[in-house]
Amino acid sequence: MMHKSSSLSAKRYRLSDSLMYWLFTFCGISAVASVLGIAGYLIWAGIPAIREIGLTHFLFGTSWRPTGPEPSFGILPMILSSLTGTALSISIALPLGVLTAVFMLESPPPVCQILRPLVELMAGIPSVIYGMVGSFLLVPAVGRLENLLFRGNKSHIFTGGANLLSASVILAVMILPTIIHTSELSLGAVPQELREASVALGATEPETMFHTVIPAALQGILSGAVLGIGRAMGEAMAVMMVSGNAVNLPLPFNSVRLLAGGIATEMSYSEGLHRKALFSVGLILFVLLLLVGLLPEMFLKPKGGGKHI
Amino acid sequence: MTAIASVLFYILLRGAGQLRWEIFVRSPSPLKGEYGILPGLINTLYIILLTLLAAAPVGIGAAVYLSEYARPGKLTRLVEFTVGTLAGIPSVVYGLFGAVFFGETLRLGYSILTGSLTLSLMVLPIIIRSGQDTLEAVPAALRESALGCGATQWQMLRTVVLPCAKRGLAASVLLVVGRITGESAALLFTAGAASNLPRNWLTHPLSSGASLTVQMYLGISNGRYIDEAFGIALVLAGILTALYFLTGALTAERRDRGEDSL
Numbered sequence: 379m380m381h382k383s384s385s386l387s388a389k390r391y392r393l394s395d396s397l398m399y400w401l402f403t404f405c406g407i408s409a410v411a412s413v414l415g416i417a418g419y420l421i422w423a424g425i426p427a428i429r430e431i432g433l434t435h436f437l438f439g440t441s442w443r444p445t446g447p448e449p450s451f452g453i454l455p456m457i458l459s460s461l462t463g464t465a466l467s468i469s470i471a472l473p474l475g476v477l478t479a480v481f482m483l484e485s486p487p488p489v490c491q492i493l494r495p496l497v498e499l500m501a502g503i504p505s506v507i508y509g510m511v512g513s514f515l516l517v518p519a520v521g522r523l524e525n526l527l528f529r530g531n532k533s534h535i536f537t538g539g540a541n542l543l544s545a546s547v548i549l550a551v552m553i554l555p556t557i558i559h560t561s562e563l564s565l566g567a568v569p570q571e572l573r574e575a576s577v578a579l580g581a582t583e584p585e586t587m588f589h590t591v592i593p594a595a596l597q598g599i600l601s602g603a604v605l606g607i608g609r610a611m612g613e614a615m616a617v618m619m620v621s622g623n624a625v626n627l628p629l630p631f632n633s634v635r636l637l638a639g640g641i642a643t644e645m646s647y648s649e650g651l652h653r654k655a656l657f658s659v660g661l662i663l664f665v666l667l668l669l670v671g672l673l674p675e676m677f678l679k680p681k682g683g684g685k686h687i
Numbered sequence: 688m689t690a691i692a693s694v695l696f697y698i699l700l701r702g703a704g705q706l707r708w709e710i711f712v713r714s715p716s717p718l719k720g721e722y723g724i725l726p727g728l729i730n731t732l733y734i735i736l737l738t739l740l741a742a743a744p745v746g747i748g749a750a751v752y753l754s755e756y757a758r759p760g761k762l763t764r765l766v767e768f769t770v771g772t773l774a775g776i777p778s779v780v781y782g783l784f785g786a787v788f789f790g791e792t793l794r795l796g797y798s799i800l801t802g803s804l805t806l807s808l809m810v811l812p813i814i815i816r817s818g819q820d821t822l823e824a825v826p827a828a829l830r831e832s833a834l835g836c837g838a839t840q841w842q843m844l845r846t847v848v849l850p851c852a853k854r855g856l857a858a859s860v861l862l863v864v865g866r867i868t869g870e871s872a873a874l875l876f877t878a879g880a881a882s883n884l885p886r887n888w889l890t891h892p893l894s895s896g897a898s899l900t901v902q903m904y905l906g907i908s909n910g911r912y913i914d915e916a917f918g919i920a921l922v923l924a925g926i927l928t929a930l931y932f933l934t935g936a937l938t939a940e941r942r943d944r945g946e947d948s949l
Contacts, residue, residue, distance in 0.1 A: 405747075406748075410766050614778070
């Protein structure tokens with residue numbers, strides 16, 4: 379329950395009160411200051427490289443060779459890889475997650491009691507562990523699939539399983555708990571009357587679920603999806619361990635490098651313009667994330683208004 | 688149907704992973720000849736402590752500010768928006784920022800201190816948000832009765848609200864400890880990769896030190912310590928599970944207490 383004590387005026391003040399007020403206000407302002415500081419620093423540090431390389435060449439260039447004889451800093455393949463990888467992962471995780479939430483809601487409590495802690499634990503697993511399990515279980519499996527599909531194909535560069543497909547699957551698994559959690563909450567918040575009205579009108583249980591309950595919970599589910607997308611775009615460690623890390627255009631069986639992983643991979647040995655360029659990559663990532671965060675604001679508002687009975 | 692399949696999918700994934708996790712808990716043995724995770728454990732502990740030291744006071748303070756003192760208006764909305772933004776920044780970007788700002792501009796280099804300061808920025812929004820939730824969950828009746836007895840705002844906070852929220856705030860801190868333990872990307876470029884036992888317990892934070900997660904990652908990516916890395920994974924999983932149950936115990940008790948106190 380929301381409570382603001384300013385609705386009741388505390389009429390007695392002492393010096394300690396004023397002190398504490400300023401102390402706490404200071405804390406609040408520090409929080410703002412740190413965000414503004416980081417954002418500002420990123421912008422300040424990322425712009426110089428973009429200016430030197432040229433915005434179009436940076437964003438749309440297809441060759442990333444920062445340490446080559448003629449350094450070039452095109453990050454288009456990485457941007458596309460990040461976008462494609464995230465899109466693939468959300469298209470795997472969203473249906474799976476929503477259906478699992480449905481399953482959890484419709485089944486008896488004992489099942490829920492086992493599943494819910496499981497989902498929460500999954501959410502807490504560090505990304506490196508996902509990366510490790512991914513590289514030892516997922517990558518060989520995908521490698522075998524790759525061999526099957528491309529047998530005898532002379533022009534395909536074999537990745538042994540470390541490619542976009544693996545990265546997408548790992549990302550999907552990582553964002554699954556987030557999606558399940560928010561979907562479960564949203565679906566659970568749909569009022570019982572809605573379900574009962576639907577059944578009274580003659581709909582069967584699955585029909586009720588898919589045509590009434592899910593659309594009603596759509597806003598919550600989608601906001602969970604946005605959270606998942608944000609997580610997927612920013613994930614570096616797990617992705618680095620399964621995606622191959624060569625800068626290529628995103629095809630499922632291509633070794634690719636995603637934006638976040640790209641920063642991490644080269645950070646330790648970069649210098650000069652290369653390092654500044656990495657900051658610019660970070661800046662681009664930041665901008666993309668902001669856009670992803672703002673997207674639902676633009677699309678959901680008109681839709682959400684028409685769903686009331 | 689599909690859902691059951693997906694559930695089996697995760698169980699299979701983690702179960703199969705576990706087959707690879709040998710029980711490699713040879714803690715008290717340093718490097719060179721014998722692999723050990725003692726330095727990693729110590730470093731992780733240092734990192735957790737320092738990060739909490741930096742982030743908890745400011746974080747809880749800001750949470751108190753937001754829930755108790757702030758008046759609904761532009762400033763409050765700005766603070767809440769920026770806290771939300773801070774929460775969404777990926778850990779690599781924090782690592783990048785920390786490496787350059789704390790590492791180079793403040794000349795701290797690769798050190799545990801750099802890592803902790805970076806992580807404290809990263810966990811600040813988590814503490815603020817969950818602290819805010821906890822504080823706002825304190826029943827209004829308690830606050831009003833304190834004010835009705837003639838208490839000032841700070842007196843009310845000190846004697847009623849904060850003690851009531853103690854458990855929840857502790858749970859938030861534990862949540863953050865879990866997050867810190869699992870963090871690797873931000874630490875890789877800030878805290879470094881060394882696995883040394885501290886020579887001087889006080890100045891250790893100034894030297895480079897790999898946390899458990901970083902040690903694990905380096906083990907795998909260099910290809911030399913793959914099995915051991917899985918052992919570290921098991922240890923980490925154990926620590927996190929323990930934290931998880933601890934947090935659960937804290938929040939469960941709080942529910943009972945809340946009903947009694949009214």
